[in-house]
Amino acid sequence: MANSQYTASDITLLEGLEAVRKRPGMYIGSVSTKGLNHLIFEIVDNAVDEHLAGFCSEISVVLHKDGSCTVTDNGRGVPVDLHEKGMSAARLVYTTLHAGGKFDDSVYKTSGGLHGVGSSAVNALSAYMDVEIFRDGLIHHDRYEKGIPVIELENGLLPTIGKTRQTGTKVRFLPDDTIFEKTWFRADDIKSRMHETAYLNPELTIKFTDERGDTPEKITYHEPDGIIGFIKELNKKNEAYHDIVYFSGIAEGIEVECAFQYVNDFHENVLGFCNNIYNAEGGTHLTGFKTTFTTVINQYARELGVLKEKEPNFNGTDVRNGMTAIVSIKHPDPRFEGQTKTKLDNPDATRACSKVTGDEITRYFDRNLEVLKKVLSCAERSAKIRKAEEKVRTTIFTKQKYSFDSNGKLANCENKDPKKCEIFIVEGDSAGGSAKTARNRNFQAILPIRGKILNVEKASIDKILQNAEIKTMINAFGCGFSEGYGNDFDITKLRYDKIIIMADADVDGAHISTLLLTLFYRFMPELIYEGHVYIAMPPLYKAMPKSGKEEYLYDDYALEVYRKNQKSTFTLQRYKGLGEMDASQLWETTLNPDTRLLKQVEIEDAMSASSITEMLMGSDVAPRRDFIYENAKEAELDI
Secondary structure (H helix, E strand, O other): OOOOOOOHHHOEOOOOOOOOOOOOHHHHOOOOHHHHHHHHHHHHHHHHHHHHOOOOOEEEEEEOOOOOEEEEEOOOOOOOOEOOOOOEHHHHHHHOOOOEHHHOOOOOOOOOOOOOHHHHHHHHOEEEEEEEEEEOOEEEEEEEEOOEEOOOOEOOEOOEEEEOOOOEEEEEEEEOOOOOOOOOOOHHHHHHHHHHHHHHOOOOEEEEEEOOOOOOEEEEEOOOOOHHHHHHHHOOOOOEOOOOEEEEEEEOOEEEEEEEEEEOOOOOEEEEEEOOEEOOOOEHHHHHHHHHHHHHHHHHHHHOOOOOOOOOOOOHHHHHOOEEEEEEEEOOOOOEOOOOOOOEOOHHHHHHHHHHHHHHHHHHHHHOHHHHHHHHHHHHHHHHHHHHHHHHHHHHHOOOOOOOOOOOOOEOOOOOOHHHOEEEEEEOHHHHHHHHHHOOOOOEEEEEEOOOOOOOOOOOHHHHHHOHHHHHHHHHHOOOOEEOOEEOOOHHHOOOOEEEEEOOOOHHHHHHHHHHHHHHHHHOHHHHHOOOEEEEOOOOEEEEEOOOOOEEEOOHHHHHHHHHHOOOOEEEEEOOOHHHOOHHHHHHHHHOOOOOOEEEOOOOOHHHHHHHHHHHHOOOHHHHHHHHHHHHHHOOOOO
16 A cells, blocks of 8 residues: 655656646647546546555546536545645645656555646646645635636645545536637546446446536446456447456566457457556557467467467467457556557566466466367457458459559549648549649549448458459558458558548538548558548538628538628528539638648547447447437437
């Protein structure tokens, strides 16, 4: 257990707070809904750190009607005594970057927050933050507006506003609407994260309340089965081949906890966490687990005669097809690629996970031969299908292997530097023709496609690979593709930094965009994870006033604002399709990097992305119908 004497001397000061409001993306990832929700996660992560230290058993998250959020925990409470810097330690924590107890190993052995950045970053990006600290029998109070304290300290200490028997910290904040694109928290994403946190901390209770609807929503998350329960939840719609396998251990001072199960859905679903933070892009801990697991399975396959002497080993994809797994580690000094912790970068995490995985699964399989045989059967089946599909791919692409564009549709750009190039995927010859005329030939390529491409969620792999439009895109991008039984995808060979879907602003255009995104997510997911996929935002209207400047309006809200502010009469042109614009208009509104609007495609919750894609694009009608009924009130109709 960490040192219970958590005082001002444990707070370490590194630097100031000035840059947060100027460059919020550096600290919370973005100013979109994803970044907005991240504010809550930062405060919750601090409370979870108290739980990991052994001092917090309950966290409450409340979304209020005014758009603010309150996070309360029953931990020790942020220290309020006088710091050597001449002010209350709590004031230091909430106003200074890199000021916190997480730099002192005696206070927090492991931490999931932003290493002291979190609380102060949330404060800087909030219209107000109100803090109550329950400690030493008193309620200590502080308040900030846009990161600036508005309560005067008394001899450097926070004023008290009452007495209490409880301990902990209560933080209420309202996101600053001058910084964020939207200030309405997305409840589903927050609930998903809170439930995930409860699975990773089986002794923790998280209470979630959403007061914003007509009837308040209240949910309590408490998962005493831990990641075993997490695996059950992830696999609840699939047939399991065996009971969940769980193991844990400590190596190099790193706590490693794993659980896995094979199901009849031949996809790999391996999730990595470090200090309770989900690492969407994986990292060294997953590398250690995957590599060692594959090695051990191949050793057993040789020993049991599943693989003959001259047969090649199973590859990693063979071994993991059908696997749902969670790898969760507690690391005393984690390093990540990027501030928002999407990928772990510690080499010792590879060694630790490799050691624990190798020792524990060998011990388990030696005692559970039937489970081992089922795993080997899955790998054997996967390898056979992979080899058969490799033949299909070879047959289909033999004539096109060195062809840049098999159908002759691609109007390529002159520049050969992928970092400077972008490709627009445009539906229809008419819009494609306009785009080819309007583009900058130096760095913009145009690829017209005919109609709606195949829905890959419902099609077999041979039909997918024989589809002319899909083949053209695979050839044009240059990096191959990946699928359930093999992986020929190499992101380093991508010919364009930006892949931009440019479809009409109507229902058909939205459907085409959805089909393309399904293709990218299922067969080229790295394009999305590494930020190469965008959606163009052509305007819906062109407003032409009798006096004044013509203006393009990109949605109905923009039109509503224009109507309110426009004093003179005006005529309105509605663009039903890209083909209705001439080349100059298309360049000005949709192609010109200086004036266009693009939406970057991101996966905010990778754990639910697969199931949502399957539900909306798959063959099972009932869940999709239920989803439509539940969300119809939020639909935007194109009339």
